Amino acid sequence: MRYDMKLDYDSFNEIAEGRKSLEFRLNDEKRQKIRVDDLIFFHRADNEYDVLKCKVKALYHADSFKKLFEELCVDKNHEDMRKYYSTDREKEYGVLGIEIEKYDDLYLADGHMHLEYGPLNKEYALRFIEEGINKGLDEIDILDHTHRFKEFEPCYEHLRKYSEQDEWLKQPTKFCNTLDDYYKLIEELRKMEFPIKVKFGLEVCYTSNTEELLRDIVKDIKLDFLTGAIHSVNSILYDMSFSKKLLWDVYPADDIYKWYYDEVLSLIKSGLFNRLAHPDQIKLLNIYPSYSLKETFREIADGLNEKKMYGENNTGIHYRYGHNDIGISDELLKIFKDKQVRMVCASDAHKPEHVGSLIPEAAKRNKGVL
Ligand SMILES: [Zn+2]
Numbered sequence: 001m002r003y004d005m006k007l008d009y010d011s012f013n014e015i016a017e018g019r020k021s022l023e024f025r026l027n028d029e030k031r032q033k034i035r036v037d038d039l040i041f042f043h044r045a046d047n048e049y050d051v052l053k054c055k056v057k058a059l060y061h062a063d064s065f066k067k068l069f070e071e072l073c074v075d076k077n078h079e080d081m082r083k084y085y086s087t088d089r090e091k092e093y094g095v096l097g098i099e100i101e102k103y104d105d106l107y108l109a110d111g112h113m114h115l116e117y118g119p120l121n122k123e124y125a126l127r128f129i130e131e132g133i134n135k136g137l138d139e140i141d142i143l144d145h146t147h148r149f150k151e152f153e154p155c156y157e158h159l160r161k162y163s164e165q166d167e168w169l170k171q172p173t174k175f176c177n178t179l180d181d182y183y184k185l186i187e188e189l190r191k192m193e194f195p196i197k198v199k200f201g202l203e204v205c206y207t208s209n210t211e212e213l214l215r216d217i218v219k220d221i222k223l224d225f226l227t228g229a230i231h232s233v234n235s236i237l238y239d240m241s242f243s244k245k246l247l248w249d250v251y252p253a254d255d256i257y258k259w260y261y262d263e264v265l266s267l268i269k270s271g272l273f274n275r276l277a278h279p280d281q282i283k284l285l286n287i288y289p290s291y292s293l294k295e296t297f298r299e300i301a302d303g304l305n306e307k308k309m310y311g312e313n314n315t316g317i318h319y320r321y322g323h324n325d326i327g328i329s330d331e332l333l334k335i336f337k338d339k340q341v342r343m344v345c346a347s348d349a350h351k352p353e354h355v356g357s358l359i360p361e362a363a364k365r366n367k368g369v370l
């Protein structure tokens with residue numbers, strides 16, 4: 001069995017650096033199920049994608065932390081455990097010492113995949129989950145574009161002024177479900193058990209001119225996460241077959257980049273989202289501005305940190321758009337790493353077979369081992 005637990009920054013680093021091999025918890029219902037040889041994935045409390053994968057080597061039980069620390073000769077004040085567990089709960093459940101061994105530090109999570117081209121039902125969603133299991137992932141995060149859901153239709157009106165975009169919005173895959181349909185699917189899937197973690201969110205098309213509309217819709221949404229994405233500048237989509245004609249052939253690259261990154265910064269400042277989708281996706285056609293983006297990237301990194309948001313390293317840029325980069329650029333990655341931005345890997349899979357695409361590579365890049 002696999003268990004996921006949170007660890008504060010100091011304890012996390014002690015295990016990561018091999019200075020700690022015993023973890024202490026209340027022996028509550030969840031912990032009573034733990035057996036020797038089970039897996040425990042410790043997520044750093046302030047960064048859920050920084051994970052230590054450990055194996056249980058031995059279990060020690062006692063009535064209290066005081067006794068347990070004495071028995072195991074642990075040089076630790078049992079009163080320190082009071083900040084986590086009350087005396088009453090300690091008496092009720094007893095306590096547990098878990099001897100662990102770290103076996104791997106690469107947690108493979110694919111934080112971005114769409115059910116968009118299939119029905120919003122269990123059978124279709126299970127194909128993505130099975131693919132994640134087969135590819136050896138530890139976690140998959142399912143999300144769909146907000147243009148699938150009727151509730152978000154008003155946020156797309158500004159795009160309809162171009163006939164190409166109006167046609168695109170009239171496709172049968174747009175506004176074909178309600179959020180309730182999604183919640184029902186999630187409820188069904190949450191009743192099932194999977195050997196990997198499965199989370200559910202939305203990829204929200206953000207524009208500064210629809211921010212208040214979005215704020216009103218997302219305030220009641222109860223999902224694991226919301227990923228904000230910039231897919232248009234000046235009400236023109238930048239990544240479609242018609243985008244060259246409407247955008248790239250009409251406006252200078254410098255303007256397009258400025259508009260795009262202004263929108264990225266507004267998205268972050270809005271405080272509506274947990275994650276920023278594909279931060280430098282605007283490079284998809286290999287058209288670049290004449291000025292350096294370093295300062296902009298630093299502002300993005302600072303903004304993400306301030307809002308405690310995750311920045312995606314999205315591999316879709318490589319296998320979906322044929323760009324040389326296998327995710328965010330080396331330049332942006334270096335700035336994210338220097339500023340310790342929380343990062344999540346993402347395939348942007350739109351088909352089950354694309355789940356996990358280049359995720360091990362992205363995870364290694366994030367860790368600085370590739
Ligand atoms: Zn996107």
Ligand SMILES: [Zn+2]
Binds near residue numbers: 203348
């Ligand atoms: Zn996407």
